[in-house]
Amino acid sequence: MTIDGQTLIKVENIYKVFGEFHALAGISEEIHKGEVVVIVGPSGSGKSTFLRSLNLLEIPTRGKILFDGVDITDKKIDINKHRQKMGMVFQHFNLFPHKTILDNITLAPIKLLKKSKAEAEKEAMALLKRVGLEEKANSYPSQLSGGQKQRIAIVRSLAMQPEVMLFDEPTSALDPEMVGEVLELMKNLAREGMTMVVVTHEMGFAKEVATRVMFMDAGQIKEQGTPEEFFGNPKDERLKEFLSKII
């Protein structure tokens, strides 16, 4: 896995405070193009909040986030333009239940990228074919299994041709037998060089495809490294304890 080193997202000392609670307590970090960064940590550690602040679904209380060199925490910029370049996949899929699979995928490209319906549908069908779900194009989300829904949700994000994909516990709501198909798709994306930030509990995925694994606790990044160092030789006491519990 090659990393060309170019910084895609730069996080400068962000805090997120809910009342007295510090969900994020001063994080500075860089995500480079082509990286697959996996974030692990106990629940309540702030890992989802951190991920969701990268596209400003969670607005940091203070600190800056630069995406492609632009400060997206600046209130004067049009965040919607930048979000188009950051795909996001949610734990609960969040497909639009009132639209067919094809409409779910083409809605944003047609409305936001001003693509023609024909062009958007052609691209959508190509993506659907890639994930083996082209026969579901005219189905509704409620007719799909959890694993299929999540693959469609990934395709919906990919249709916007994002520069980075953010995954917020993408397999946590799935039945065990459906986890594999979603992880397989994510692995393929990683191999193709997609920049990815993934919050997950799937340690196998982290070991196999991550270029970097981060451990978060109490709103801070306590330790990070390549999967080999991270799992083979953890230093932080909390991380050791965490790993002993889950592996």
Place this chain on the structure above:
Amino acid sequence: MLESLQRRFYLNFIKDDRWKYIWDGLGTTLKVTLFAVILGIVLGFLVAVVRSTYEKTGKLRILNFLCKIYLTVIRGTPVVVQLLIIYFVIFGSVKIDKVMVAVLAFGLNSGAYVAEIFRSGIMSIDNGQFEAGRSLGFNYAQTMFHIIMPQAFKNVLPALGNEFIVLLKETSVSGYIAMQDLTKGGDIIRSQTYDAFMPLLSVAAVYLVMVMIFTKLVSILERRLRNSDH
């Protein structure tokens, strides 16, 4: 017995073309209901958008405050009183069509209830839908329009249909400003023939049939919308 019924029917409806009171009254009732519903839906929709935008984002604080006053006043006072105030106080010194006054009064009144129906529909949609829209790059209004509203509308359709039925029947108090709607039409016949039974039961039957037809239409629409996403 049969003969007496025939005679009363003739007296109440045929003689002096008295059926016209019912027929014209029905026309007025439908006209007032239709335009009041349109006004109510437009008003209710706008108020609901302001209220839910405030609840979701904290914006539109002043507008939200005004909307709350509107909701409190309208829902806190009887519709008859509102009708009388609009006719005798607000337009007291102006010559104005009574139908207009009724449309205004019932529309303003209905808007308050429709607003709360729409708002509950918007708030009932899972926030994940909203986040999915925003994460794709849609702005707040686009997310509302393409993703939240269509789902919310489907959820509130039964309540909206119910509100329409309530409104249709509520217009029967228009007699308070001497507007000749369906109810008033029947009542005029009663005052002329001194027969209460026939005209008033006919009026009741006409309302009943209208409500039944409308209920059927709403259930057809509901089924259609349900088919579209199983």
